[in-house]
Amino acid sequence: MAPRLDVSGIWGPVTSTLDWCEENYVVTPYIAEFWNTVSNVIMIFPPLVCAIYYWRKGVELRHVLTSLSLLAVGLGSWMFHMTLWYEMQLLDELPMIYGTCVFLYSLHHHDKPRKSRNLVYLVALCFCSVAVTVIYLMWKNPVFHQVCYALLVAALVYEAIVAFRNYPAIQPLVLMSVGFYAFGFFLWNVDNIFCSHLRKFRNKSHFDTGMVFQLHAWWHIFTGFATYLHVLFSCHARLLHLRTHCSIKRLGGFWPYLEIGKTP
Ligand SMILES: CCCCCCCC/C=C\CCCCCCCC(=O)N[C@@H](CO)[C@H](O)/C=C/CCCCCCCCCCCCC
Numbered sequence: 001m002a003p004r005l006d007v008s009g010i011w012g013p014v015t016s017t018l019d020w021c022e023e024n025y026v027v028t029p030y031i032a033e034f035w036n037t038v039s040n041v042i043m044i045f046p047p048l049v050c051a052i053y054y055w056r057k058g059v060e061l062r063h064v065l066t067s068l069s070l071l072a073v074g075l076g077s078w079m080f081h082m083t084l085w086y087e088m089q090l091l092d093e094l095p096m097i098y099g100t101c102v103f104l105y106s107l108h109h110h111d112k113p114r115k116s117r118n119l120v121y122l123v124a125l126c127f128c129s130v131a132v133t134v135i136y137l138m139w140k141n142p143v144f145h146q147v148c149y150a151l152l153v154a155a156l157v158y159e160a161i162v163a164f165r166n167y168p169a170i171q172p173l174v175l176m177s178v179g180f181y182a183f184g185f186f187l188w189n190v191d192n193i194f195c196s197h198l199r200k201f202r203n204k205s206h207f208d209t210g211m212v213f214q215l216h217a218w219w220h221i222f223t224g225f226a227t228y229l230h231v232l233f234s235c236h237a238r239l240l241h242l243r244t245h246c247s248i249k250r251l252g253g254f255w256p257y258l259e260i261g262k263t264p
Pocket residue numbers: 018070073077080092093095096099100103142146147149150153156157160177178181182185220223224226227230
């Protein structure tokens with residue numbers, strides 16, 4: 001089989017500061033990184049359905065916003081991998097920072113009285129979001145974004161541990177979420193470090209390996225699912241605190257969701 005190298009497509013030259021290991025425009029001229037693009041569905045449909053469900057059930061706005069934050073990352077990431085434009089890269093990476101701030105605020109508040117606000121925490125998170133945005137717009141170094149994001153995720157894992165100590169019922173989802181996230185991060189590193197080997201292997205293969213060895217796409221799947229679980233357990237902890245009847249159910253015995261009773 002002829003080596004499948006990057007080719008050009010309808011979105012023109014790559015202007016992003018990152019170009020992932022997946023070969024560009026080899027599946028279709030309309031999508032730069034095909035598998036990295038379509039794998040974003042996990043960050044689009046489940047949070048969309050979840051946001052509508054939370055809204056209809058009348059849960060606090062911040063939980064609807066956690067769902068919508070994941071949806072925003074999914075849409076931005078779709079646009080970025082489809083075009084490999086710098087502007088779309090920002091649409092992918094900046095919502096990761098904002099979304100994690102929304103998650104932090106929401107989880108930090110799981111045991112606070114209804115309608116209470118922590119203005120200091122809110123201002124600190126807004127300041128953090130604005131500071132990262134301004135610095136990243138001036139200093140276009142992706143490692144800066146990655147370090148800031150990793151620090152926010154570490155803070156979120158800490159908040160999750162505090163929450164499951166208060167409400168042990170959410171422990172299984174917290175552990176699953178952290179486990180899936182860590183495995184996704186492992187694949188993200190393998191994809192970056194061993195890219196040339198993965199490309200050689202995919203090109204030498206006698207059959208079309210499809211998405212199987214597109215590890216950035218698998219990073220989307222694992223972290224997208226881990227973040228969806230986060231959206232569930234964050235709301236679950238809050239509803240347990242508010243003594244609203246709710247429990248984790250599995251659609252078709254597989255897909256987890258939070259079944260919410262009547263809000264008191
Ligand atoms: C309890 C754990 C739950 C964690 C939830 C984290 C909240 C995340 C907020 C938004 C969802 C993001 C989902 C991932 C989207 C990925 C999109 C993407 O691929 N973006 C790239 C561009 O395509 C971007 O450049 C990628 C940056 C990746 C940076 C990785 C940095 C390190 C992350 C550190 C993870 C620590 C692992 C610790 C284990 C829990």
